[in-house]
Amino acid sequence: KQEVTQIPAALSVPEGENLVLNCSFTDSAIYNLQWFRQDPGKGLTSLLLIQSSQREQTSGRLNASLDKSSGRSTLYIAASQPGDSATYLCAVSGNTPLVFGKGTRLSVIA
Amino acid sequence: NAGVMQNPRHLVRRRGQEARLRCSPMKGHSHVYWYRQLPEEGLKFMVYLQKENIIDESGMPKERFSAEFPKEGPSILRIQQVVRGDSAAYFCASTRDRDDYGYTFGSGTRLTVV
Numbered sequence: 001k002q003e004v005t006q007i008p009a010a011l012s013v014p015e016g017e018n019l020v021l022n023c024s025f026t027d028s029a030i031y032n033l034q035w036f037r038q039d040p041g042k043g044l045t046s047l048l049l050i051q052s053s054q055r056e057q058t059s060g061r062l063n064a065s066l067d068k069s070s071g072r073s074t075l076y077i078a079a080s081q082p083g084d085s086a087t088y089l090c091a092v093s094g095n096t097p098l099v100f101g102k103g104t105r106l107s108v109i110a
Numbered sequence: 111n112a113g114v115m116q117n118p119r120h121l122v123r124r125r126g127q128e129a130r131l132r133c134s135p136m137k138g139h140s141h142v143y144w145y146r147q148l149p150e151e152g153l154k155f156m157v158y159l160q161k162e163n164i165i166d167e168s169g170m171p172k173e174r175f176s177a178e179f180p181k182e183g184p185s186i187l188r189i190q191q192v193v194r195g196d197s198a199a200y201f202c203a204s205t206r207d208r209d210d211y212g213y214t215f216g217s218g219t220r221l222t223v224v
Binding site for chain 2: 032034036041042043044046049089091093096097098099100101102103
């Protein structure tokens with residue numbers, strides 16, 4: 001059974017800092033890994049999708065890496081801004097539909 | 111090209127009533143997934159459907175919950191005789207194929223049982 005763990009559960013940083021969010025999964029037989037952002041009381045916004053054959057994806061200040069063999073992914077956010085404050089969710093798809101971690105709640109302090 | 115559409119956005123039901131949540135997938139997507147997010151919990155998979163077929167319902171509670179995705183019209187998640195513990199955000203996602211390039215989620219329906 002696939003399990004996804006995200007560390008840390010919560011993170012508070014001053015504006016301008018670079019930061020890394022971690023995600024690990026137990027079953028390496030995945031099709032792809034997706035990072036989402038969720039604002040309080042809102043839906044999920046897809047940030048980055050990494051297919052199983054890829055090692056990383058970049059979008060603006062965001063960079064996500066995938067090491068399938070070790071069951072790990074990281075989301076790197078450069079030059080953080082208060083508008084980045086949200087919960088970041090990691091999810092993997094494979095033999096079962098998308099399985100989510102519990103998320104990292106990020107606060108960027110101005 | 112509208113995304114995944116869910117309605118209603120908010121739904122209030124008294125205990126014992128029925129709740130019907132609707133989800134229209136993205137254009138060209140024929141696979142629909144329902145997830146539930148309880149307060150302070152992660153998103154939990156409930157059911158995966160294709161048109162007229164339930165593919166995987168391993169996350170659905172055994173009683174009171176049902177889902178359908180008819181040939182025409184939206185997918186429906188139906189909760190009969192709601193209880194306070196059913197209060198949650200229910201999200202729908204769609205993909206084009208089973209091994210698609212990522213899931214697209216709707217904005218969710220927030221169900222409150224009073």
